[in-house]
Amino acid sequence: MWCFQKGVCALPSILVVWSSATFIINYVIAVLMGHVDLLVPYISDTSADPPERCVFGFMLSISSFLGVATVYVRYKQVQSLALGGEHSLHLLNCAGLVLGILSCLGMCVVANFQKTSIISMHLVGAGLTFFMGVFYILVQTGMSYRMQPRFHGRDILWARTAVGLWSLASIVTAFVSSVILYDDLPGVDVTSKLHWSPGETGYTAHMVSAVAEWSLAFSFISFFLTYIRDFQKIEFQVQAILQSNHLYNYNHYDGRTHVYHGEHSPLLSGGL
Structure with a gap:
């Protein structure tokens, strides 16, 4: 059995691969179409124009659903462990x-x-993604500290601590450099500026901010790699139980069979 076939470790693996492909494919398309510069554009700039805008929206939506599934499985795994009533x-x-x-x-x-589209909603979504993502990593790292060495080794704790520090440094750098960028270019709509030239005002702050944004995105993605060994210990089993030996009620009358379609058996009502 391949290592990615053990348990449900394929879930975080697919999440990492799909999310990485979302950013990389979108970046390649945007550069080839000439919509952004080759050297480190913002992630949001790589989805500003079609066709990459459609690709990005489609792939990122799938990443969000994979992320919810991974987060929930991790929650149920920790909940099911014998935590000794640790509130x-x-x-x-x-x-x-x-x-x-x-x-x-x-x-x-x-x-x-x-x-x-609606820049305010885009900024709200980006803030939720990155800030809540960093807090999620820090919380999970704190849980790993409390759970080792009973449930996993120190290597997992150190890996999550390293990714947590990486993400924390990236978000602080991105925030500070963005503030400096807006201060250097008063009155300029930085959010709609897609092309930057070396030497112009704000170029250095833009480069630092863009690199920090990409670093933050991949630190968040990389954190889910630490779930692979934990998810190898989880198995999902689905058991279908038929609670009735027929689908409908039958009544024999005058040699004819009458079928009452209004009867709801457990099978028809989703009682599997």
Whole structure:
């Protein structure tokens, strides 16, 4: 059995591969179409024009649903462990679920309200995605600290701590450089500026901000790689139980069979 066939570790693996492909494919299309510069555009700039706008919205929407599924499975895994009635760990687990869902909701908002449509909604979605995502990583890292070495080794804790510090440094750098960029270009609509030339005002701040944004995105994606070993220990089993030996009620009368279609058996009502 391949390592990606154990348990449900394929779920975070697919999430990482699909989300990475979303950003990379969109970037390649935008560069080839001449819509953005080759050297580190903003992620949102790579989805400003068609056809990459449609590709980005479609692929990012799927990433958001995969993210919700991964976050929920992680929540149920921690909930099912013998935590010895640790109330604080239970609260962290619930907080992680809420933060993870909010971050994935932000991705869905970004996918549907891209930079050229309603900019305020796009910024709200980006804020939810990145800020809630960073908090989710930090909460999960804190849970790993509380759960080791009983449930996993220290290597997982160190890996999540490294990714957490990476994401925290990236979001701080992106925020500070964005503030500097807007201060350097008063009165300029920075959100609609797609092409930058070396030497012009704000170019350095733009480059730092764009690199930090890409770094933040991939730090968030990379965090789910740490779930692969944990998810190898989870198996889903679906058991269908037929609670009735027929689909309809039959009544024999005068040698004829009458079928009452109004009867709702457990099978027809979704009782599997």
